[in-house]
Amino acid sequence: MADPSYYQRFPVTQQLQHTEHIFHLYVEQRSNQLPNGNQIPIAPTKPPSEPAGHFGFGVSCDWDVRDGPTPAAKTVARAQGLLLGTGQLTPFHYFLCQNIIFTDERFKGSSLKLLGSLPNDVNDEWAIIGGTGEFAFAQGSVKYKQVMVDPTGIVIRELNICVLCTNKPMKRIPYKDGPLGGKGGTICDITEAPQRLESVTIQSGDAIDSIMFSYTDQAGKKQMAGPWGGNDGLEQTILLAPTENVTKVFGTTGEFQGDTVVTSLTFVTNVATYGPFGKTKGTPFSIPKEDGDNVVGFFGRVGSLVNALGVYVTPSFAN
Incomplete structure (x- = not known):
């Protein structure tokens, strides 16, 4: 009814x-x-x-x-x-x-x-x-x-x-940070504003081949995004616990097969550190810029590899 x-x-x-x-x-x-x-x-x-x-x-x-x-x-x-x-x-x-x-x-x-x-x-x-x-x-x-x-x-x-x-938890409007990396590939983004990140799947070898993730949107529905990129490399999945939040993404960018791409990624949560995935070579970066915020989704530029990666960010409960 x-x-x-x-x-x-x-x-x-x-x-x-x-x-x-x-x-x-x-x-x-x-x-x-x-x-x-x-x-x-x-x-x-x-x-x-x-x-x-x-x-x-x-x-x-x-x-x-x-x-x-x-x-x-x-x-x-x-x-x-x-x-x-x-x-x-x-x-x-x-x-x-x-x-x-x-x-x-x-x-x-x-x-x-x-x-x-x-x-x-x-x-x-x-x-x-x-x-x-x-x-x-x-x-x-x-x-x-x-x-x-x-x-x-x-x-x-x-x-x-x-x-x-x-x-009662207040709705937290996410903002974008990034993307970091090269300008090749095409833009990949999500259509529903994210509320919480649930899982991340990375394929990687000498660089980050692809990224796929699931998240809960602002209406409370579970959404899937990706895979964005190629299908080579080792596939590894991070399943976040109900109270676990990604607080920082570290990575490196560098030249690979004539393009600037994301060569490695490391995910830091309030519970553990996952990675690095790929090869930690090139120019290091970390997002989001502000400490104490939570990563709730991703966007970027993608071709056969992940050329650039950005994050959706919301303030943490502590702020």
């Missing part, structure tokens, strides 16, 4: 990246009986002072979240949500559902979604079940403990927050 017009899907063929965020914060809860209270009852049944009065008792809260334990510390977020009494026996027990909404400049507009329990006088843990902004796709936990309880109705808790976020 065809997908409807309001829906799109894309395969994720790149390695996912995760970011861990660690926060050490303090939250202050103030009773509504105080002039500056930051919570209010919304569903009272029995007064909380009566037996089982907390059961079914609801509170709407907008707690201060600071970078230190004192009122003089900077307020960096608000803990906004609901508390619902879910325990019939003492000590009382609340279910907590909150958003920690950041207000400081660094994380303003981002939030964390919390679920958990708030038992009386007990240090416990809340679950992070999601987030927005910089914390999209968040998972993690908040370990808390009471550091101050004032009889007037103020409670301060220390929060140790650990958040793990999955970062």
Whole structure:
């Protein structure tokens, strides 16, 4: 069945990246009986002072979240949500559902979604079940403990927050580097923009006879290119692992049978070095020029041999 017009899907063929965020914060809860209270009852049944009065008792809260334990510390977020009494026996027990909404400049507009329990006088843990902004796709936990309880109705808790976020890979537009070599032969190029290199097959003897490769295009489809060149020489294939990327191509160019051609190639990945293929004689070269980029495809000039070779390049995940 065809997908409807309001829906799109894309395969994720790149390695996912995760970011861990660690926060050490303090939250202050103030009773509504105080002039500056930051919570209010919304569903009272029995007064909380009566037996089982907390059961079914609801509170709407907008707690201060600071970078230190004192009122003089900077307020960096608000803990906004609901508390619902879910325990019939003492000590009382609340279910907590909150958003920690950041207000400081660094994380303003981002939030964390919390679920958990708030038992009386007990240090416990809340679950992070999601987030927005910089914390999209968040998972993690908040370990808390009471550091101050004032009889007037103020409670301060220390929060140790650990958040793990999955970062969606961004589409990386490739650029061309090269070609390097001679001007003989005809132009060979690919028609679909590449996203990731999957394999490379080289035929070589005294020079590079041909090159063939497979790659994943920007739509996530596997494509084949080549063989470009002749069919002489020893054939060797490099199969790249799922997390392996070609970061550098070294080679040499020189005169062969009256033409300037690519005489050798060496492929360097984040895992291993493959080659050299051919004979390392002539003028050396290396592409791409920038370190930290990934080779995702090739183009060049080809006749009976590979006359010149260039690469398609995208920035690495580290950049």
